[in-house]
Every structure is written in structure tokens, then in C-alpha cells.
Amino acid sequence: MKKEIEVSIYGADQICASCVNLPSSKDTYEWLQAALSRKFPEQTFQINYYDIFQANYEEEKNEFCRKIIEEDLFYPVVVVEGEIVGEGNPKLKIIYAEFEKYGYTSI
Secondary structure: OOOEHHHHHHHOOOOOOHHHHOOOHHHHOOOOOOOHHHOOOOOOOOOEEOOOOOOOHHHHHHHHHHHHHHHHOOOEEEEEEOEEEEEEOHHHHHHHHHHHHHOOOOO
């Protein structure tokens, strides 16, 4: 059995200054959740949203929220199993490829 992977979406209510014409972080989270569920049906994974300005999570998540702010990363930042796979305008093809590395199979 393959490992159930964790996808973390880090973002904020306000849109990133460099991402003005892109969807909000929460919209991206909802879109990505739906896209991954369609692409990898009946294969479980965890997907969580973290607001970088409301960081009140476990220390590792809080630290990553601080990193995004301090290093001016474009958000939302998409992280799969600890690896950043997208910033600002994440690409599904890259995220799908990351899932396939963990044994997920697409339809």
C-alpha cells in the first residue's frame, strides 16, 4: 500500500501583490482539492490550508509560515510531503507528477 501523502497549501486572505490577477489562496486550495480528487479517484491524501498570517499551528507549520513572509515567496505555496511544488500560480502537471512519484495512479 502506498503512503498517504500530505499536501499543504499556505496562503492568505489578501492576494499576493505579485499575483493580483490570480485566484485567491483559498480558491486555489478548493480548486486543487477537486482536481486531485478527480485525477486520483479512490486514492486518499491529506490536503490542508494554512493562513500564513494566522499561524497558530504545530511548530513546523508556523516556521514555514514565517519563512514565506520573510523570504517574500509568492503565495499560495503548495507543498507536497515537505517539498515546494508550486508558488503563486501552481501548475497541475507538476503537482500530478509529484503524486505519481509516491505511487498514485491517474485515470
